[in-house]
Amino acid sequence: MEDEEDHRLILERMLAESGMEYRLHQCEDVDAMHAALKEQVFDICLLDFSVGLVTAKELLPQLSDFPVIVVTVHEDDQLDSELMRLGAADFVAKSELSPSLLKRVIRHAVERQAILNQLKDESEHDALTGVFNRRYGMRALRKLSADYRRYGYPYTLCLLDMDNLKAINDQFGHLAGDAAIRMLASAMAALVREGDSVVRLGGDEFLVLLPHSSVSDAEAMLQRLAQQLAEQPLQWQDQAVGVSASAGLVAGAGGKPEAELEQADKAMYARKRKGRG
Template sequence: MIRRAVDSLSIGAWLLIIFSGVAAAVAAGMPIVTSYQEEAAVRRLATAESRRASQLVFDHLYSVMRKGWTRSEIDEIISRINRHDETMDVRVYRSAGVAEAFGAHPPSAEARENDPVVRQAFMDGAERLVESSESVRYLYPLLAEESCLSCHDTANLGDVNGIIDIQFPTEELRVPLRVTLRSAGWLYVGGAVALFLLLFIMLRRLITRPIVELSETMRHIVDRDDLGRRVAPRSIWPREVTSVADDFNTLMAELEESREELLQQSVRDGLTGCFNRRRFDSALHGEAERARRYGRPLSVILVDLDRFKPINDIHGHAAGDAVLKGVAEALADNVRSSDLVARVGGDEFAILAPETGAEQARALASKLSQAVAEKRVAFGHLSLSVGASCGASTLDPETGEGVAALMERADEAMYEIKKARHAQRA
């Protein structure tokens, strides 16, 4: 059941499923990506903020130490810094050498002894960033420089004289950052959805719609047997789809031409080009029904050739075929476009004449007999001709006469004329 449902999906449905899946994946993945970006951004901002604050604190402390401020005055400055910015906890630890030269500092001694991060920073003089779920701790070692040796005469260049320890709560950064990232994330999702929607619409217009039109055209051709129907490519269609439509139209034109040829072969006599007996019978029944329904005249003329057999016997069938073609031309040239000329036997022809009364039919029969008699057919060095006995009959709508009776009367009229001609020649 699932397989049948999948197989029955259209291209448009597949595009919609893919579009929806991508949109859902983007929406589902956004919180994960945003969370990752938030953590990375918090670390970068916290590190930058702590480094900036440490440098400011160091610059400030260095300036007051050069002025000769006492340890208690320096501690007061640090307290004021913490009170000024309650989001940060700033501490300054002295090295053992500085404490020995300028006086003991219990918090520094305790940190050197009990805090492994502080102890390691004093040992290698490297900056450290220690992250936790709620805060970022940044340790900034104060290395002895040339300008420091004038006061710290027991220190060597590059020794760690102290450490500025700053703890920065990350929640202070997370709140505005989270709002910014989420807004940007949803903006990204909205942009992605809009982009995929635009892509979906373009694919429907450029690919799905042309295929649907091709399918609808094929269905119309099958349902209505209309081989003349064509697909009209649009200017916005891709070149490949337009090529498919052009090839389809070419195929349909060839198919229509082949069908027309087959149709003509099925209703035409192969030798003379006249309609055959099958087409004559079909047209006769149709015209008879119309004549009876609307009370209109309808006539039939049967033509039987005279002196045709001797031509076949003496000059051969090729000569007989040439004569039959000539007779067909003479008949077609002397009837109306609404009349139908058919070859219904070896040397027998029939003319179906709608809207033709009895007098008109007899006059037409006489005209056709004369036209055939006057027709000269060139065959090699010969000029061949035949005669024609033409019998006419007219349908009487009021009597309810059928086509069989109509044809029988025309046949009788034709043989009456043929008998009279034989008697006349005798």
């Protein structure tokens, strides 16, 4: 994003001379930037330090979904460090720009972002099932709780575990048990809405977070899950292995995540005792 036409033309020429393959979208001001962000997905941003009356310091927090390289006339190590702390992937003085340097910093920023994305994905997802892990789930639950307290947004917790994992492990072995856990996770992930979160807390225990929903919405999801598990059992060593699960539901009320999980846990075991699943 560059608001001075001569500088935009220089950057465009250097990109062309760098030999990289790219599609360029130019924004002359902050309004154009916001409009572009709503309409397109970008791999990287070349950001002038000053765009009108707005500086990169103010814009960087709004550009956290992709790497940002700040291009500026300033040559200041202190400013460089400050911009990096605010999230810039790199900082390049306009006086030093060349096609080869531009190519190098862009390639480095894109590769670094790919590594960061992979690390973030691995830190938030469960290795066995591919759904979110406990760390992510607790953070998401804290956000739902905070949004409820601040805005009154409703949410529902669904705590669920398998009824017959021990029996499957005993009869078919732990590999079959792992396959049953994966199947249950996949079934839930396929049934929830975009924006819902399926979380493996550990073992065969899962948490489903349903923002902007009621307990009756969660009940309907559980009925669909039970039907799918009944109609599509686990296929293991030429045998159909039934998988079932019990769940506890709690309407979120902005409380402490641990307390709401405990409520859901009690509700789940009450269902198990009644045999409702």
